[in-house]
Amino acid sequence: MSSSLKDVAARAGVSARTVSNVVSGSARVAADTRRRVQEAIDELGYRPNLAARSLRAGRTGIIGLAIPELHSPYFAELAGLIVEEARNRAWTVIIDQTLGDAEAERRLLTGSGGRVMDGLIISPWALTAQELASTARSLPIVLLGERSPQGFADRVAVDNVSAADEATTHLLMQGRRRIAAIGLQPHLHNGTSDLRAEGYRRALRRAGVTPRPEWERTVNTLHRKDGALAMADLLDSGGEIPDAVFTFSDELALGVMHMAHQKGVRVPEELAVVGFDDIEDGRYGRPTLTTVSPDKRQIARLALQCLADRIYSPDNEVSPSDLTAPHRLVIRASTAQRPGPSGRQLEAVPAT
Amino acid sequence: MSSSLKDVAARAGVSARTVSNVVSGSARVAADTRRRVQEAIDELGYRPNLAARSLRAGRTGIIGLAIPELHSPYFAELAGLIVEEARNRAWTVIIDQTLGDAEAERRLLTGSGGRVMDGLIISPWALTAQELASTARSLPIVLLGERSPQGFADRVAVDNVSAADEATTHLLMQGRRRIAAIGLQPHLHNGTSDLRAEGYRRALRRAGVTPRPEWERTVNTLHRKDGALAMADLLDSGGEIPDAVFTFSDELALGVMHMAHQKGVRVPEELAVVGFDDIEDGRYGRPTLTTVSPDKRQIARLALQCLADRIYSPDNEVSPSDLTAPHRLVIRASTAQRPGPSGRQLEAVPAT
DNA sequence: AACGATGATTTCAACGTTGCAATAGCTGCG
DNA sequence: CGCAGCTATTGCAACGTTGAAATCATCGTT
Numbered sequence: 001m002s003s004s005l006k007d008v009a010a011r012a013g014v015s016a017r018t019v020s021n022v023v024s025g026s027a028r029v030a031a032d033t034r035r036r037v038q039e040a041i042d043e044l045g046y047r048p049n050l051a052a053r054s055l056r057a058g059r060t061g062i063i064g065l066a067i068p069e070l071h072s073p074y075f076a077e078l079a080g081l082i083v084e085e086a087r088n089r090a091w092t093v094i095i096d097q098t099l100g101d102a103e104a105e106r107r108l109l110t111g112s113g114g115r116v117m118d119g120l121i122i123s124p125w126a127l128t129a130q131e132l133a134s135t136a137r138s139l140p141i142v143l144l145g146e147r148s149p150q151g152f153a154d155r156v157a158v159d160n161v162s163a164a165d166e167a168t169t170h171l172l173m174q175g176r177r178r179i180a181a182i183g184l185q186p187h188l189h190n191g192t193s194d195l196r197a198e199g200y201r202r203a204l205r206r207a208g209v210t211p212r213p214e215w216e217r218t219v220n221t222l223h224r225k226d227g228a229l230a231m232a233d234l235l236d237s238g239g240e241i242p243d244a245v246f247t248f249s250d251e252l253a254l255g256v257m258h259m260a261h262q263k264g265v266r267v268p269e270e271l272a273v274v275g276f277d278d279i280e281d282g283r284y285g286r287p288t289l290t291t292v293s294p295d296k297r298q299i300a301r302l303a304l305q306c307l308a309d310r311i312y313s314p315d316n317e318v319s320p321s322d323l324t325a326p327h328r329l330v331i332r333a334s335t336a337q338r339p340g341p342s343g344r345q346l347e348a349v350p351a352t
Numbered sequence: 353m354s355s356s357l358k359d360v361a362a363r364a365g366v367s368a369r370t371v372s373n374v375v376s377g378s379a380r381v382a383a384d385t386r387r388r389v390q391e392a393i394d395e396l397g398y399r400p401n402l403a404a405r406s407l408r409a410g411r412t413g414i415i416g417l418a419i420p421e422l423h424s425p426y427f428a429e430l431a432g433l434i435v436e437e438a439r440n441r442a443w444t445v446i447i448d449q450t451l452g453d454a455e456a457e458r459r460l461l462t463g464s465g466g467r468v469m470d471g472l473i474i475s476p477w478a479l480t481a482q483e484l485a486s487t488a489r490s491l492p493i494v495l496l497g498e499r500s501p502q503g504f505a506d507r508v509a510v511d512n513v514s515a516a517d518e519a520t521t522h523l524l525m526q527g528r529r530r531i532a533a534i535g536l537q538p539h540l541h542n543g544t545s546d547l548r549a550e551g552y553r554r555a556l557r558r559a560g561v562t563p564r565p566e567w568e569r570t571v572n573t574l575h576r577k578d579g580a581l582a583m584a585d586l587l588d589s590g591g592e593i594p595d596a597v598f599t600f601s602d603e604l605a606l607g608v609m610h611m612a613h614q615k616g617v618r619v620p621e622e623l624a625v626v627g628f629d630d631i632e633d634g635r636y637g638r639p640t641l642t643t644v645s646p647d648k649r650q651i652a653r654l655a656l657q658c659l660a661d662r663i664y665s666p667d668n669e670v671s672p673s674d675l676t677a678p679h680r681l682v683i684r685a686s687t688a689q690r691p692g693p694s695g696r697q698l699e700a701v702p703a704t
Numbered sequence: 705a706a707c708g709a710t711g712a713t714t715t716c717a718a719c720g721t722t723g724c725a726a727t728a729g730c731t732g733c734g
Numbered sequence: 735c736g737c738a739g740c741t742a743t744t745g746c747a748a749c750g751t752t753g754a755a756a757t758c759a760t761c762g763t764t
Contacts, residue, residue, distance in 0.1 A: 002490065004720055015744050020722060030742060050468045051412060052720035054403035055749050062468075070447075071428035079422060080449055092468065095422075095447045097432055116402050116414075116444065138354065225636060284577060356750055367714050372752060382712060404750035407719050707764085714757070720749105727744070733737090 003044040012040035023048060059118050063307060066096045066108050066122040072222070073251065073279040075123070078144075081300040082121065089304060091118075100188075102126035109139065119307040128189045129153060140310030142303045146190050154306040154320045158294045158327040160192055164199025166329050167246050167274045167292050172207045174335055176244035176272055179204065180215040182230045182256060183222065183248025183276075196248050196276070215242060219252065227255025228262075235263050243271060244335075250275035250282040250291055257285065257334065272335040287333035299325040355396040364392035375400060411470050415659060418448045418460050418474040424574070425603065425631040427475070430496075433652040434473065441656060443470075452540075454478035461491065471659040480541045481505060492662030494655045498542045506658040506672045510646045510679040512544055516551025518681050519598050519626045519644050524559045526689055528596035528624055531556065532567040534582045534608060535574065535600025535628075548600050548628070567594060571604065579607025587615050595623060596687075602627035602634040602643055609637065609686065624687040639685035651677040 005023075009016040014037060021027040022037040029037075040046075054060040065082055067075040083093045094117065098104040105127045108120065119140040124132055129143060133152035141153045145160075171179050181200045185193040201211045217234065219226040227247055235241060247253040253275030257267050265271050267287055275282055278293035302323045309318075357368040357375075364371065366389060373379040374389040381389075392398075406412040417434055419427040435445045446469065450456040457479045460472065471492040476484055481495060485504035493505040497512075523531050533552045537545040553563045569586065571578040579599060587593060599605040605627030609619050617623050619639060627634055630645035654675045661670075 005722095006720080016720085017722080017744060018742085020720095021743085024722085026722095027743090028741065033742080049407070049720050051403050051406035052749090053722080055401070055407050055719090055751090056721045056723085058749075060403060070422055070431060071425050073423050076423035076428075083449065092446065094444065097435065357752095358750080368750085369715080369752080370713060372750095373713085376752085379713095380711065385712080401750050404719090405752080407721090407749090408751045408753085410719075705764100708762095710759105710761080712757105712759075714755105716753105716755085718753090719751090723746105723748090725744105725746085727742105729740100729742075731738105731740075733739100734735105 002049075003046045004049065005046075008037065008040045008044055008046050011044060012037045059311065060116055061090065062092045062094055062117055063304075064094050064096060064108065064117040064120040064122075066098050066105065066120060068098050068100045068123060068125045070095070070097045073281060074249065074277040077279060078296050078300065081297050082303065085297070085300045085304050089308065091304075098125065100125035105132070118311050121303050121307065124190055125188055129155075140307055142306045144299070144303065145192050152320065154310070154323070156299055156302045156306065156323045156325060157192075158292075158299075158325050160195035161199040161202065163276070163292045163294075163327050163329075164196040164246065164248075165203040166199075167276070168200045168203035169207070170290070170329055170331065170335065171244040171246060171272055171274060172203065172209070174244075174272060174337055177209055178215075178240060178242045179209070179244040179246060180217065180234060180242040181246050181248070182217040182219065182227060182234075183252050184216055184218045185220075185222075185248075186218065193248055200246055214239065219248075222249040222251055224251050224255035224258065227252030228259040229255075231256040231259040232263070235259075235265065244273070245271065246274045248276050250277040250279045250289060253289055253291070253334075254281060254285055257287075257289070268334050268336045274329075274335055278330055283332075285334075287336075290332045290335040291330055292327055293330045294327045295325050354401075355398050356401065357398075360389065360392045360396055360398050363396060364389045411663065412468055413442065414444045414446055414469055415656075416446050416448060416460065416469040416472040416474075418450050418457065418472060420450055420452045420475060420477045422447070422449045425633060426601065426629040429631065430648050430652065433649050434655065437649075437652045437656050441660065443656075450477065452477035457484070470663050473655050473659065476542055477540055481507075492659055494658045496651070496655065497544050504672065506662070506675070508651055508654045508658065508675045508677060509544075510644075510651075510677050512547035513551040513554065515628070515644045515646075515679050515681075516548040516598065516600075517555040518551075519628070520552045520555035521559070522642070522681055522683065522687065523596040523598060523624055523626060524555065524561070526596075526624060526687055529561055530567075530592060530594045531561070531596040531598060532569065532586060532594040533598050533600070534569040534571065534579060534586075535604050536568055536570045537572075537574075537600075538570065545600055552598055566591065571600075574601040574603055576603050576607035576610065579604030580611040581607075583608040583611040584615070587611075587617065596625070597623065598626045600628050602629040602631045602641060605641055605643070605686070606633060606637055609639075609641070620686050620688045626681075626687055630682055635684075637686075639688075642684045642687040643682055644679055645682045646679045647677050 005016040005019045008019045012019065014033060018029065018033065019037050021029050022034050050061065063086060065079060067079060069075055079095055086093045096108055105124060121142045121144060123144040124146055129146055129152045132141060143153050143155045145157045146155055168179060181197060183193055184197055197216060204211050217230040219230055245256055247256055253273050257273055260267050260271050267273055273289065275289050275291040278291045282289035282291055302325055306321060357371045360371045361368040366385060370381065370385065371389050373381050374386050402413065415438060417431060419431060421427055431447055438445045448460060457476060473494045473496060475496040476498055481498055481504045484493060495505050495507045497509045498507055520531060533549060535545055536549055549568060556563050569582040571582055597608055599608055605625050609625055612619050612623050619625055625641065627641050627643035630643045634641035634643055654677055658673060
């Protein structure tokens with residue numbers, strides 16, 4: 001059915017090894033021979049057998065990408081970029097959806113997956129860094145957005161504390177003082193939301209504003225619906241109403257804006273909103289959404305670079321790197337300057 | 353580093369072949385031997401090398417799934433089910449996102465992917481069935497939702513014409529007469545939207561309602577935004593305003609409902625809406641969305657069954673099957689009976 | 705006791721590729 | 735002419751697994 005090196009070799013009148021050299025391009029081959037071999041390859045439609053190659057090389061050229069949710073815009077976008085960058089390295093990506101299920105995350109490492117993947121990029125929800133690292137001693141792993149797992153595995157993330165600080169400070173500089181935070185997730189093990197909450201409080205304190213626990217809202221997931229629910233809850237609570245919200249994801253922010261609209265609260269006039277992730281939907285929302293934009297392409301690049309280092313020089317003793325991808329605050333309509341008393345706008349102290 | 357059959361064999365004091373028999377469970381092995389071997393396997397943490405197995409068997413145990421968009425809820429949900437069903441067959445799924453790019457679709461078939469995958473499930477946007485089938489003579493392919501590709505490849509889809517007919521008839525039976533259709537996509541090659549439009553017109557004609565071309569709206573993609581735009585356009589066109597809309601996807605429907613709300617049109621009182629796909633968001637929308645619900649699990653099962661048949665009995669001459677997955681109309685709040693004059697409600701003739 | 709039948713286990717080879725070492729062909733220099 | 739120093743090419747072996755066939759052990763039957 002499909003042809004092998006031997007078939008091509010026979011047709012071109014050379015040895016199989018020479019064909020291999022032409023295909024891999026590594027060794028020197030005379031121009032004339034190369035041409036003849038190439039013709040034979042084209043005529044027979046030869047494609048290297050990856051199984052054989054893997055068997056020989058001990059590598060499969062396949063890496064895994066485990067994300068909690070395929071249908072989350074942030075992860076979908078990131079997955080697309082990782083696939084794209086992987087193609088540049090001639091790697092194939094197997095995408096796996098864990099749905100935050102500890103069992104699914106564990107199975108990825110212990111199951112036969114471990115034999116088919118050269119490495120794994122995982123955004124853990126249910127498992128701690130420790131458990132991940134110990135489960136898969138032999139498999140190179142890169143963690144996405146996991147809280148400092150000192151010494152367990154490589155890690156790529158944005159500086160969540162600073163990013164949250166900048167977002168909050170931006171709101172402060174617009175003259176907002178009653179700033180709520182929506183998106184805490186104390187039940188997850190990856191600690192991302194803790195870091196964002198920390199940055200949020202830091203910015204408030206520096207500006208002389210005392211954080212109010214009742215304005216820090218916990219959510220179950222980061223979806224629109226949770227944002228809408230949290231916002232409704234804030235508005236209906238009967239207490240003082242915030243004039244700004246920092247949400248820990250764009251999806252939450254879109255839910256918040258939707259609910260604000262429902263309840264007749266105008267954004268940004270009465271309520272400024274900042275999101276996190278810079279997803280497509282936010283760019284076209286109404287109003288367009290101010291957000292913390294992690295450099296997703298850079299995240300993808302760094303993660304693959306880490307993986308490549310581990311795979312090609314399996315020096316177990318190299319200490320894990322902890323890489324920080326850049327981010328920037330993208331200011332759009334949802335935090336436009338409000339026309340109120342302008343005297344207080346400059347009081348907020350910018351983040352360092 | 354990792355142990356092989358030979359290592360296990362040495363430890364258990366048997367031949368490599370016997371270990372292989374224990375692992376595969378195929379041949380008869382004495383209970384005592386099996387126990388000893390199993391112990392050795394556990395102690396060494398042996399895992400079969402898939403590359404070697406593939407090389408020997410000529411199969412990889414990996415199938416491809418090519419969908420246009422990972423971030424579309426319908427495809428994400430379907431992908432999840434396919435992965436789940438594939439696990440039952442001990443298959444691994446590689447998910448690839450084509451973004452409706454002809455080049456990406458073609459590369460999947462001609463590139464090295466063809467060597468690593470045992471089969472491919474693809475939902476084509478850019479390529480025609482002909483081109484797909486001819487590009488990949490040797491690779492078993494199952495098409496999802498492609499218009500009758502008589503004799504080119506296996507195909508799994510719902511009966512789009514009937515489904516659209518039922519959805520439209522449902523609206524007619526609620527007394528609606530001014531029914532628009534949103535979601536035509538004449539630029540795509542898969543013909544799905546043509547079939548739905550056909551069912552829509554068929555239902556109208558049977559009820560004695562003449563289809564109006566100006567109420568058949570073309571969209572660029574099936575996203576919320578396109579639905580919202582199309583709806584705004586309908587409302588602002590200055591002509592008569594529809595009292596119902598049949599949209600070709602739930603996402604479009606959600607966009608339509610959003611825009612209706614914006615413009616002060618009440619759903620379902622002034623405008624009934626039916627979607628297609630039965631995605632999660634629609635079940636929790638406001639109001640909850642009446643929709644055509646394709647049996648996604650059945651689609652996944654059928655697609656995998658087709659693939660299995662082709663892979664395990666590569667009898668090229670077996671004619672391609674054209675399977676229809678069941679669907680049902682799920683009636684929710686977006687098409688609730690309106691309190692208007694009730695005399696006309698029964699005029700509509702139900703679909704056969 | 706010899707023999708066939710059955711079951712358990714082993715041996716051998718092959719899948720397609722590439723690292724390594726060896727060989728063949730050529731050029732230029734002493 | 736002979737030989738070192740190249741380049742281009744080849745042969746061999748091995749990666750880990752499994753199909754096919756061979757061997758060995760055991761038991762029941764004649």
